[in-house]
Amino acid sequence: MIPDSYSLHKRLAMKKNKLSRKEREQLQRRALILQAALELFSEKGYHNVTMQEIAIRAEFAVGTLYKFFKNKEELYKEILMQTANLFRSALSNVLEEKGDEYAQVKKYLKTKCKLFMENILLVRLYFAEAGAGVSISVKRELETELRSFYEQVIQKLACVFEKGIQKKFFRPLDPYYLALAFDGMSNAFLFSGLEDPDRHPVDTNLIEEIFFEQIYLT
Amino acid sequence: MIPDSYSLHKRLAMKKNKLSRKEREQLQRRALILQAALELFSEKGYHNVTMQEIAIRAEFAVGTLYKFFKNKEELYKEILMQTANLFRSALSNVLEEKGDEYAQVKKYLKTKCKLFMENILLVRLYFAEAGAGVSISVKRELETELRSFYEQVIQKLACVFEKGIQKKFFRPLDPYYLALAFDGMSNAFLFSGLEDPDRHPVDTNLIEEIFFEQIYLT
Amino acid sequence: MIPDSYSLHKRLAMKKNKLSRKEREQLQRRALILQAALELFSEKGYHNVTMQEIAIRAEFAVGTLYKFFKNKEELYKEILMQTANLFRSALSNVLEEKGDEYAQVKKYLKTKCKLFMENILLVRLYFAEAGAGVSISVKRELETELRSFYEQVIQKLACVFEKGIQKKFFRPLDPYYLALAFDGMSNAFLFSGLEDPDRHPVDTNLIEEIFFEQIYLT
Amino acid sequence: MIPDSYSLHKRLAMKKNKLSRKEREQLQRRALILQAALELFSEKGYHNVTMQEIAIRAEFAVGTLYKFFKNKEELYKEILMQTANLFRSALSNVLEEKGDEYAQVKKYLKTKCKLFMENILLVRLYFAEAGAGVSISVKRELETELRSFYEQVIQKLACVFEKGIQKKFFRPLDPYYLALAFDGMSNAFLFSGLEDPDRHPVDTNLIEEIFFEQIYLT
């Protein structure tokens, strides 16, 4: 069969952008909805936001929301999973980069800090739902998945600590708890800083000083 | 009805118990409602619990709930504030006890650990709502109050660290951030332990070892 | 335990009416809702009636409807099943009365005629849903149940015809089809009469004359 | 574009087919939509079918449906009216054929039987909507029209009976009610047979035997 001029044009377009204009527009609309929903959810919490509100903020009709997301819960889940994935992959990548363990953990802290700052809204949502491991909203399924993501990162961090301990870089303490401690500590700083940036600016050097240098041998 | 003999009886009763039988009964009812509500809220989250359900669990009529609490939100707030108060006063007291700063911080950790374990339900609720300082439910007013309670405790802990630093007990680091770090770290351990008590039992010695001994001079 | 005056009064009341005043009121409310719903459903059909409308017609709030019926469908089903039961039991009883088969079938016709006239609304609904065995609305379950009711009556009628045939009362034709024919014929008359009572008054003697006397031997 | 040659071509085409290709295509499309709609409506009922579904089944876009039918109701009406017309004209024709009245009524029964079997889907729809003269859906207008069709056929049947009576073919009973009775009876058989073809196969001889021969003089 000979491709008609339309599909030829379409395929040429796709060569460059991989996606047709229509598809790109769709993705953008989807993103707009997600953004509007994120803002509202993190401002007021899942149950205090109506689909109507999201539609208005996103400047679409309610029905359009349902073209992109099966229901309110799916929309919510999508938002959380997106961030969770972003965080997990970003932090995992950092911990897999080459370099000594000391540098890796430093980089992990910097990245986490950056992610938190750039995604304050999402962090608020994330912790309200999976907050320090505690969730009571929406489906248990979501909670489980979020916890699993968190656990994966902690495990990877623990591995780094373990290697560091083997190399006599760090003091010989339980690496899992070390990871937990480091993460919990940084959370406390980040939350404190995010809540009240003027009085308690986030200072990664300080976190390192308090936590990290003590663990570091010599 | 003969008012005199009644109020006489009442006054006599009050001599002993400070509260008449009626009043004692009221307080007990109130407590029963709060308990039922706490259980349900921490099981399913604020928005997934109906007043009907609370009434049934507490074995009262719905109307009765409204005799004790202005509305659902007030009931919820009461529960959170109660715990927050319990935690604040318990932890504040510990930090005011005489003894060296090292012992105080150790005692703080033990107390916090005990409070968490004894009030898992409330802790779940607290962190889901005010989790690590993040709240998106109910009124902002509640959030502010809960944060203020948390801040008070951290401040007090910071004071203890400060004194400890002055006495050259601890290394000369910013006492506020030290407090934050200690608290964040212990939270991470406690949540990890509460979520999965078998794999990650809460071990206060370990927390001390990781965090505390390093801070301790000599 | 000594019954208090309230429960004594209550039990005395129940002796007479079997039901307390409250319970009687509830049943009446239920009936009012059913009546309003019946009227609307038979006027406009299941899907063209809103719960709001039913509530308004019944002079209750929407929520109240849901106190009595789990959902719209349940309310609808209740209406249909009630009539179906009424018809089935009334017609079954007639066919079980003593007397010769000729008289029984005559009585069946008279009763059916009376039931149709007294329950025009319900008959409309019934036939719109299970109409001559055709239903495409609501759940298949309802359809099956309604058909089973209809079948029961036809079977009983067939038995009467069978006995009549054995006694050489009626001509020796298949009793089931005889029953079917008789019922179908009377339906046609009744519908015609119900639709246009002036031009086609329902005349049971006529039905008998056309159908019945021919079947009757001598 | 050269209008002349086009319209010439068109006119030539019309000479042969009376309709241009375009017009034929249009009619075919229309028929495809009606077929898809018929299937869905009779499977699930008017209100349980969406325009989307019809579009998908007919393999057109939703908008195309609206090019052919003003709205969903119009589409529905069209389907019902089509069948009603089919039935009316087929049955009317049969009753106008030459031959004695006995043969005419026999032929009427055979034709009706055939129409029912060949159009089960439509019969289901028809009776669910106008069932035995009972309609509660869509517009009253439709109901009136359908009833009028039915009435026309019954009237024609009544005329046949009347002539038969005049010729002393049939017993001297009211011809309208005779027609009604005959039709009602055959409906009962047909529905019983359509619902459960194995247990109650439709047997026109039986119908004739039960109803017809009794009416027949000598």
Next chain:
DNA sequence: AATGAATGAGCGTTCATTCAT
């Protein structure tokens, strides 16, 4: 004082219809 039946505003969701492409 305690009750719980009644209320009705407000939610999530659907789907007939439109219209820019």
Next chain:
DNA sequence: CATGAATGAACGCTCATTCAT
């Protein structure tokens, strides 16, 4: 013309709150 994404009115249903008993 045909398309199908976008629309938003309208639905069934819930549940916090009230108030007659």
